[in-house]
Amino acid sequence: MESDRETIVIIGAGIVGVATAYFTVKKLAKKYPAEIRPQVILLEQCEPGCSASGKSGGFLARHWSDGTDTEQLAQFSYDLHAKLALEHNGSERWGYRPLNTFCAEIDRIPVMPAKQHKSAHQRTEAESVVTSIEVIAPRAHSSSSVTTMEYSGPGTPITSFDSENQQTSTHGSISVPDVGAVKEVAPEAVPWLKTSLVNKLRQVGDTTSTAQVDPLKFTRSLLAEAKGYGLKSIRGKVIDVADTGYRQPIIELSIDKGAGIGTLGELPDVLNYVDPSNAESISTKSKKLGTTKPYILLLDQGQDIPADKIVVACGAWATSCLRWEAFRDVSASQIPIQGLRVHYLLAKPKEQIPAQAVFAEINGTVYSGEDAIEIYPRPDGSVFICGEALDDPEMPPHNPFEPVYSKRATGRLKQIVNDVSSTLSFDMIQYGLACHLPVHAKGIPVISKVPSSKGLYIAAGHGCWGILNGPATGLAISELLVDDECVSLDLSSFRLDRWY
Secondary structure (H helix, E strand, C coil): CCCCCCEEEECCCCCCHHHHHHHHHHHHHCCCHHHHEEEEEEEECCCCCCHHHHHCCCCCECCCCCCCCCCHHHHHHHHHHHHHHHHHHHHHHHHCCCCCEEEEEEEECCCHHHHHHCCCCCCHHHHHHEEEEEEEEHCCCCCCCEEEEEEEECEEEEEEEEECCCCCCCEEECCCCCHHHEEEEEEHHHHCCCCCHHEEEEEEEECCCECCCCCCHHHHHHHHHHHCCCEEEEEECCEEEECCCCCCCCCEEECCCCHHHCCCCCCCCCEEEHHHHHHCCCCHHHHHHHHCCCCEEECCCCCCCCCCEEEECCCCHHHHHHHHHHCCCCCCCCCCCCEEEEEEEEECCCCCCCEEEEEEEEEEECCCCCCEEEEECCCCCCCEEEEEEEECCCCCCCCCCCCCCCCHHHHHHHHHHHHHHCCCCCCCCCEEEEEEEEEEECCCEEEEECCCCCCHHHHHHHHHHHHHHHHHHHHHHHHHHCCCCCCCCHHHHHHCCCCC
């Protein structure tokens, strides 16, 4: 039954969708009495946080995007994380804590046996390894010489000096605002690494500028808070979004029988316009005529949801909207988002590891010269390790729970971990896991209303910074939904029509 109240539907229960729902219902609760308050519905085809939002390191950095289009977004969202943790006891509920962050350059370690090497003319999945930061980090805007962090691993910063005020790679570096923030320290500062293998150790963040969360706990805790404000969640997959005011024109070719075969003769009306209402399927037509709302979401289980506003926040699956009628004016070039497959494992060592995140670059290993991994010890004693990113050209599987990992890449990740740390020689809690990061070809997310639409919005493409920037993105979209303008952030860099 259609509600007389305004209906807002958010598609995707990752951190961006959940944060959008949280801030939206919170703003609406302050603005409207319960009896006339717009309803907010969150749609998810699997489980909340079932992909990248529940399978990432949860690393937060306040200044690692400085000098890029996402600088304001990152700084604002980093501070917002701290506020949310304070408001909702995040240190206990989702493991929020500040931490020290290091970049370790590891000397050559033993490679795999020679028989496992591939000849030069053979190309395998592993040989096309790329890293998440290399793909998504945008070009820094620099007006003077700066010290930069060049990320050649999933998040591994290496300082370099750019004397010509230009970056050597479009995606390769992020400027560091304070040269003093990057300092070399003794390998003993991170004693749980094999210090004899550490060639160089730099501290690239401290408890004032880097922090962490358990992303799955964070996403689901924020969802629980949103439900307390009246959020309704539905499990279902969107098949289409119908535009109730749209009738697709149809051109019909007609031939005058008196003109004969093989000649057109004089046919004034060869092409006739057909009323599309006569060509529409009966079911679609009746659904459109049966609602006063501008959109109808058609779900896989036969349920239909009339809606006034719709937010697409489904990460690596955001391009699904290109198949929906209501999004017909959105082109693939405006949301060039694909899934970057990243492998990870979760373990619990025998000894508690301190709050030290490590980005390790290992030289001289079996792949093309180097490997890079991220290591995140968590307050509960577990350790999250990720790396071995594979650039997949195809869309991620329809079900995020489907196995997508590479056995070779996962095994290599485990081997590297055991090579660099004796403390991390552990029994796996979870092993053979991967997820798809939603990577935008331009390196920055889309946070925008669809131009000329009545109420369509897209928020996706955050890459490996989705957990960091999710809260600020959700707040920004909530302001567009409720107030029709965003006052907290400048969203001009993230508009849908910026590039095309």
